[in-house]
Amino acid sequence: MDAWVVPGYTEYRELGSGGSGRVVLALHDATGVPVAVKYLAERMRADSAFVRGFRAEARLLGGLDTPHVVGFYEYVEAPRGAAIVMELVDGxxxxxxxxxxxxxxxxxxxxxxxxxxxxxxxxxxxxxxxxxxxxxxxxxxxxxxxxxxxxxxxxxxxxxxxxxxxxxxxxxxxxxxxxxxxxxxxxxxxxxxxxxxxxxxxxxxxxxxxxxxxxxxxxxxxxxxxxxxxxxxxxxxxxxxxxxxxxxxxxxxxxxxxxxxxxxxxxxxxxxxxxxxLAALLPLLLPSFGGPATGTTALATTTLPAPPAPRP
CATH class of the missing domain: 1.10.510.10 (Transferase(Phosphotransferase) domain 1)
Known part of the structure; x- marks a missing residue:
């Protein structure tokens, strides 16, 4: 069975992965804005405590208004998966x-x-x-x-x-x-x-x-x-x-x-x-370069012009 994908986004490549999930580079179909999508690992979806923690992380990010924390766009949960859609940072x-x-x-x-x-x-x-x-x-x-x-x-x-x-x-x-x-x-x-x-x-x-x-x-x-x-x-x-x-x-x-x-x-x-x-010395690690996937938190981002419009 194909992995679940957040509706309204087109995935391009994986940015990182770990025991709790993976992060992918995607584009919001309606606006073309690049985003980072953090997917909860399928094996973790059976752990109710872990799912609650994932939801809590999304709520927390949604409540922070600062340029010093990665931006939050939306949280999506469906029978086949859960994901946090975030700002993509090129670094x-x-x-x-x-x-x-x-x-x-x-x-x-x-x-x-x-x-x-x-x-x-x-x-x-x-x-x-x-x-x-x-x-x-x-x-x-x-x-x-x-x-x-x-x-x-x-x-x-x-x-x-x-x-x-x-x-x-x-x-x-x-x-x-x-x-x-x-x-x-x-x-x-x-x-x-x-x-x-x-x-x-x-x-x-x-x-x-x-x-x-x-x-x-x-x-x-x-x-x-x-x-x-x-x-x-x-x-x-x-x-x-x-x-x-x-x-x-x-x-x-x-x-x-x-x-x-x-x-x-x-x-x-x-x-x-x-x-x-120092960051310029490591161009292969930039998402904009298309380098290999790394750990889930070793990501780079591109500042987004505006958050994707909420889906109806």
Whole structure:
């Protein structure tokens, strides 16, 4: 049996796939607008909890109005499948940049952190915690801007106790199974910032138990970062969530003050140019180039002129 396709769209090729589904490049038939369609894997449709989570991800994306999170167009569910239709972004995953080029430099790292924090701030204002911020879930566009993607395990602030997230970026309280909070997203964003600055993760371990212990007890490795940016690392990676900025918006204000004092008023423009140059080194990964499929969150996008008109 052929795979189910969202009515009203023509698929062109797969952009990525994973255990929970696949993402394809498609055109909206009525307008010709390119989109990314995230399909729920057929085997997951029998799992009612997973289906509820997929619906929740669509509702969350639909409620966010920010250029720093991938845009939402519509959610479609039918007897043969379910899909989220999203903005297509022509860029590459931050993970690909770090894997192939290493550290980005301080100004580019600050730009990534600021864009990510602004995306997280939009979610935090609605009472939602992302819980899985990491380089795989940040897309760097060809102009050096970035967008946050994949709210698949996001949850309401203060709910969903239990260990959840990606180990290298999980805050100490996540390892302890405590309820989700914006401070945990701040920690994950800072861990990614550290990786952009240094080319490595802040903590490592031979196994999960050792990694957990380092996140919970090891000193913050701020000495590895450029001196002017060490206060941001210390704040964002503080062991006690009460000692971190309470949410992403508060951290953005601190970041801008530190960045301007350290690198001058034009730091953001230079950082974006640097990110654009790094993305240009990986043209084969751009959806516009037609490169091979990658992981589901290692996607690129093209900013859409307008969302497809709702179907009657």
């Amino acid at each position: 590459v995953a931050l993970r690909a940049l770090l894997s192939r080029e290493g550290a980005t430099g301080p100004e580019a790292a600050l730009v990534v952190l600021k864009g990510s924090l602004l995306g997280l701030a939009a979610a935090h204002r609605t009472g939602v915690v992302h819980r899985d911020y990491k380089p795989e879930n940040v897309l760097v566009a060809a102009d050096g801007s970035s967008k946050l993607v994949d709210f698949g395990i996001a949850t309401d602030h203060g709910t969903a106790p239990g260990v959840a997230g990606t180990p290298a970026y999980m805050a100490p309280e996540q390892w302890r199974g405590e309820p989700a909070s914006p401070a945990a997203d701040v920690y994950a964003a800072t861990a990614t910032f550290f990786e952009c600055l240094t080319g490595r993760k802040p903590f490592s371990g031979e196994n999960l138990a050792e990694l957990a212990l380092r996140h919970i007890e090891a000193p913050v490795p701020d000495a590895d970062a450029p001196e002017p940016l060490r206060p941001l690392i210390r704040q964002g990676l503080a062991k006690d969530p009460a000692q971190r900025p309470r949410n992403a918006a508060v951290f953005v204000a601190e970041l801008e003050a530190v960045a301007t004092a350290a690198y001058g008023p034009d730091w953001e423009e230079r950082g974006r140019r640097r990110l654009a140059a």
